[in-house]
Amino acid sequence: MVATPKPVSSVEFWYEFASTYSYLSAMRIEAAAAEAGVAITWRPFLLGPIFAGQGWTTSPFNLYPAKGRYMWRDMERSAAAAGLPFRRPDPFPQNTLLAARLALIGAQEGWVAPFSRAVYTAEFGEGRDVSKAETLVPLLDGLGLAGQQLVARARADEAIKNRLKIVTEDAQRHGIFGAPSFVTADGELFWGNDRLDEALAWAAGTHDGASARR
Amino acid sequence: MVATPKPVSSVEFWYEFASTYSYLSAMRIEAAAAEAGVAITWRPFLLGPIFAGQGWTTSPFNLYPAKGRYMWRDMERSAAAAGLPFRRPDPFPQNTLLAARLALIGAQEGWVAPFSRAVYTAEFGEGRDVSKAETLVPLLDGLGLAGQQLVARARADEAIKNRLKIVTEDAQRHGIFGAPSFVTADGELFWGNDRLDEALAWAAGTHDGASARR
Numbered sequence: 359m360v361a362t363p364k365p366v367s368s369v370e371f372w373y374e375f376a377s378t379y380s381y382l383s384a385m386r387i388e389a390a391a392a393e394a395g396v397a398i399t400w401r402p403f404l405l406g407p408i409f410a411g412q413g414w415t416t417s418p419f420n421l422y423p424a425k426g427r428y429m430w431r432d433m434e435r436s437a438a439a440a441g442l443p444f445r446r447p448d449p450f451p452q453n454t455l456l457a458a459r460l461a462l463i464g465a466q467e468g469w470v471a472p473f474s475r476a477v478y479t480a481e482f483g484e485g486r487d488v489s490k491a492e493t494l495v496p497l498l499d500g501l502g503l504a505g506q507q508l509v510a511r512a513r514a515d516e517a518i519k520n521r522l523k524i525v526t527e528d529a530q531r532h533g534i535f536g537a538p539s540f541v542t543a544d545g546e547l548f549w550g551n552d553r554l555d556e557a558l559a560w561a562a563g564t565h566d567g568a569s570a571r572r
Numbered sequence: 573m574v575a576t577p578k579p580v581s582s583v584e585f586w587y588e589f590a591s592t593y594s595y596l597s598a599m600r601i602e603a604a605a606a607e608a609g610v611a612i613t614w615r616p617f618l619l620g621p622i623f624a625g626q627g628w629t630t631s632p633f634n635l636y637p638a639k640g641r642y643m644w645r646d647m648e649r650s651a652a653a654a655g656l657p658f659r660r661p662d663p664f665p666q667n668t669l670l671a672a673r674l675a676l677i678g679a680q681e682g683w684v685a686p687f688s689r690a691v692y693t694a695e696f697g698e699g700r701d702v703s704k705a706e707t708l709v710p711l712l713d714g715l716g717l718a719g720q721q722l723v724a725r726a727r728a729d730e731a732i733k734n735r736l737k738i739v740t741e742d743a744q745r746h747g748i749f750g751a752p753s754f755v756t757a758d759g760e761l762f763w764g765n766d767r768l769d770e771a772l773a774w775a776a777g778t779h780d781g782a783s784a785r786r
Contacts, residue, residue, distance in 0.1 A: 435760075535642065546645075
């Protein structure tokens with residue numbers, strides 16, 4: 359008899375490059391998923407269109423000053439607790455259209471995870487402007503990729519532009535309204551870096567809330 | 573030599589009776605605080621005036637439907653994981669003015685914690701309407717208090733009404749914008765049931781983010 363390998367559960371990691379708490383998740387998700395025995399699919403998307411649908415023209419952390427002040431302090435504490443550098447980028451939020459398009463190419467070509475971590479480190483670890491090709495090209499080159507060519511493709515390729523629109527609609531179908539979000543294969547949505555471990559436990563079938571399964 | 577007892581750190585627990593996630597914190601905070609060696613001060617307040625200051629006329633979970641749908645599902649899961657009953661009250665949010673005034677009397681007289689737990693259990697464990705005196709009087713009576721008299725006092729006593737206004741201003745001075753919130757003696761603000769353990773660890777001096785101390 360041949361043993362059938364247990365199928366690996368998976369979790370979709372939905373993130374927006376402008377999102378501070380997505381930075382915390384991006385830097386720890388692979389290790390946490392490996393420990394839980396869960397596979398991760400990286401799903402870059404844009405929050406802008408979703409926020410616009412709620413009548414917001416910028417980040418809620420800018421719209422609601424008390425919430426914004428709290429978030430920056432909380433990020434400072436949370437990054438320190440995670441052993442991560444943290445520096446507030448200016449402006450906030452950053453325009454992440456180019457980075458998101460590049461990440462979608464990376465998802466097709468297998469380098470989305472290291473690219474995304476590099477973007478987050480530049481943006482929130484070093485406070486750099488990741489809206490600019492000048493920032494992104496060296497990050498891509500540093501991963502052994504052809505940075506200039508990829509940026510040119512991200513700017514021109516209609517298929518990539520369309521894919522980003524479809525991805526954002528897909529996010530809305532999942533009920534996503536913020537980032538980071540985690541979606542399990544059975545459609546459970548978890549929102550926020552604080553819910554990463556619950557999402558992994560849900561996917562692995564080891565969570566405490568078994569009676570809440572639909 | 574006489575050993576000087578170590579001073580006990582304390583955390584203020586700011587909660588609103590209409591807040592779903594405050595229910596989760598109220599039911600576990602005393603055990604968690606005892607384990608951390610931290611004292612808790614129960615600080616009932618009203619979110620309504622704070623939300624109104626942000627231009628909101630109701631709960632953000634009603635204003636933003638995707639966020640609301642998520643919250644109810646997340647509460648279902650979180651309550652199940654905590655072993656707590658959960659039932660959605662109608663209407664939501666509840667008018668919590670009378671309950672908050674009663675809790676302020678309880679804070680003066682030493683029964684604020686059991687009263688608050690009883691209100692939350694009625695509201696979110698049993699889905700009952702806690703805006704009404706008919707609901708609150710038996711809860712008070714069940715604690716061995718004079719329910720009818722306390723409700724009459726909560727409705728008439730100008731000092732209690734004024735105290736609630738001062739408390740809400742105090743919340744805003746702390747930078748509070750949601751509930752539950754936790755404030756340490758050195759002024760650190762933590763927001764959300766997910767931050768209760770960090771708040772206690774901060775107060776006890778056992779947290780991981782020591783380098784983030786101001």
